[in-house]
Amino acid sequence: MYQKKVTYRQVGSEKLSVRELLQKWLVPKKWQHFLRIEQNILINGHYQSFNTIVKNNDSVTMNFDFDPRTIQHYLPGNGKLNVAYENDDLLIVNKIAGQKTHPNLDSEDDTLFNDAESYLNKQDKHPYMVHRIDQETSGLVLISKTPYLVPIFNRQLSSKTLQREYLAIVDLNSPIKNFGVIDQPIGLYPNDKRKRMIRKDGQDAKTQYHVISKNSKHALLNLKLYTGRTHQLRVHLSNNDWPIVNDPLYNAKSQNGNLKLFAYKLIYQIPFTDQTKTVQVDIPDFMKLDKKTLN
Numbered sequence: 596m597y598q599k600k601v602t603y604r605q606v607g608s609e610k611l612s613v614r615e616l617l618q619k620w621l622v623p624k625k626w627q628h629f630l631r632i633e634q635n636i637l638i639n640g641h642y643q644s645f646n647t648i649v650k651n652n653d654s655v656t657m658n659f660d661f662d663p664r665t666i667q668h669y670l671p672g673n674g675k676l677n678v679a680y681e682n683d684d685l686l687i688v689n690k691i692a693g694q695k696t697h698p699n700l701d702s703e704d705d706t707l708f709n710d711a712e713s714y715l716n717k718q719d720k721h722p723y724m725v726h727r728i729d730q731e732t733s734g735l736v737l738i739s740k741t742p743y744l745v746p747i748f749n750r751q752l753s754s755k756t757l758q759r760e761y762l763a764i765v766d767l768n769s770p771i772k773n774f775g776v777i778d779q780p781i782g783l784y785p786n787d788k789r790k791r792m793i794r795k796d797g798q799d800a801k802t803q804y805h806v807i808s809k810n811s812k813h814a815l816l817n818l819k820l821y822t823g824r825t826h827q828l829r830v831h832l833s834n835n836d837w838p839i840v841n842d843p844l845y846n847a848k849s850q851n852g853n854l855k856l857f858a859y860k861l862i863y864q865i866p867f868t869d870q871t872k873t874v875q876v877d878i879p880d881f882m883k884l885d886k887k888t889l890n
Contacts, residue, residue, distance in 0.1 A: 602654055626661070627645075665742040669697075669722065672710035685744070690707050693731065697724055723738065723742050726757075734858025760861075763815075764816075764884065767812060768837065776802070778800075780796070790845075800827050803818070861875075
């Protein structure tokens, strides 16, 4: 069972019923149903009708004592996690380049989630996936410690409440403006299942970029995802003639090191509150341009 006890803080003049409060907190309808029929949501220690208005500073206790939607199992790994932030409910880790986020086979034990299984097993908890980043990409990944928060974070992803920002160093094969939005649909690449491409029948994909610095050959970009398609940043930048340095799939130039794409900032809404949390890590040396050559 997962229990969450919070003190409701009224925002402005809002007057929310128990049902409306759960909707605001992005609790799935099916779980609202279970909380109601099993009387597992308590206001100041007592079950109340879902039409009851919740008052400022009321204590709200939710007992998630039913099967979750998400069932995930991972073998323990042998690697060490680089933890950027942690609380009772979640873990945000800084993934290294070259490591897969999660296993594709039950027998794999060398991915980020295998290492997270070993780490959380000491707390008698397990990792649950909210999102992923490419194997070649490094940076922040949010991991839930309970399956009951996964659909809430998924709704945050859909509503853009959970946001991710990246840094990329790109080859300037064509001129680049200081700011822009790339809005190009992405679909499957016909002859290589690993790759994606811009195609009219693809899924909507939208990326915002701005140039932090540049020289005659490269630019350091800040990137913000509005959608989360596979290889979105890599495909969008390559299609505009700004391929990411050391990209083995979308840059024709020879590689010399890791893919220069780094997820450096993650913003999310703290579940069951109106507060947001920003987790940001320092820019690693491999993501910096030589200032001596800047224009």
